[in-house]
Amino acid sequence: MTTRVQGPAWAVEGLGVRAGKYPLxxxxxxxxxxDRLVPGVSTVTRYIRYHSLYAAIAAHAERxxxxxxxxxxxxxxxxxxxxALHRDAETAEDTWFPxxxxxxxxxxxQELDLARAADEENLNQSYSPRRWGF
Known part of the structure; x- marks a missing residue:
């Protein structure tokens, strides 16, 4: 006996489709x-150092x-x-990565090729295909 599963109707089939994690x-x-139950916690809380990084970048850019x-x-x-710094400090206990x-x-x-990694012209050859990075 063969059974065909169809659906879910709200999802598009295929691995080439990029969609959010919350299709519903x-x-x-x-x-x-x-936010109501645990103020200050968000989906990026694990990446809290980025908040301070972006604040420092904004202050430097303004100055x-x-x-x-x-x-x-x-x-x-x-x-x-x-x-790259996190990669250097990586240990076996690390369970997440920025x-x-x-x-x-x-x-x-041996060394980090910073200019090539952050290349703004060839975005698909850099660390991020988005102009503003992550």
Whole structure:
């Protein structure tokens, strides 16, 4: 006997489709409940050092009056550095990795090729295909 399973109807078949983790749109209500029950906790709490990184980048960019291009370059390079630094400090007990550790590995041999890893022209060859990085 052969059985064919069809559905779910709200999901598109195939591995090539990139969609959110919450196809039923429950992320908002869930995060509001979490925020009410445990204030200060979010989906990025594990990546809290990025909050301080972006604040430091913003303060530096303002102090130096950086334009859009220079600011974007700084953000991309700082994200690559954070991922590379975590990679160097990685231990067997690490159970999670910050954004980009897997994407930065290939730029790290003896030394980190920061300019190539954070390349803004060839985005698909860099650590992130998005202009503003992660």
């Amino acid at each position: 749109a429950v992320e908002g209500p869930v995060m509001r409940a979490v 130096k009056a950086l334009d859009l291009v220079a600011c974007r370059r700084l953000v991309r390079r700082c994200e690559v550095l954070m991922a 954004h980009g550790v897997d994407r930065v590995r290939r730029f790290r041999t």
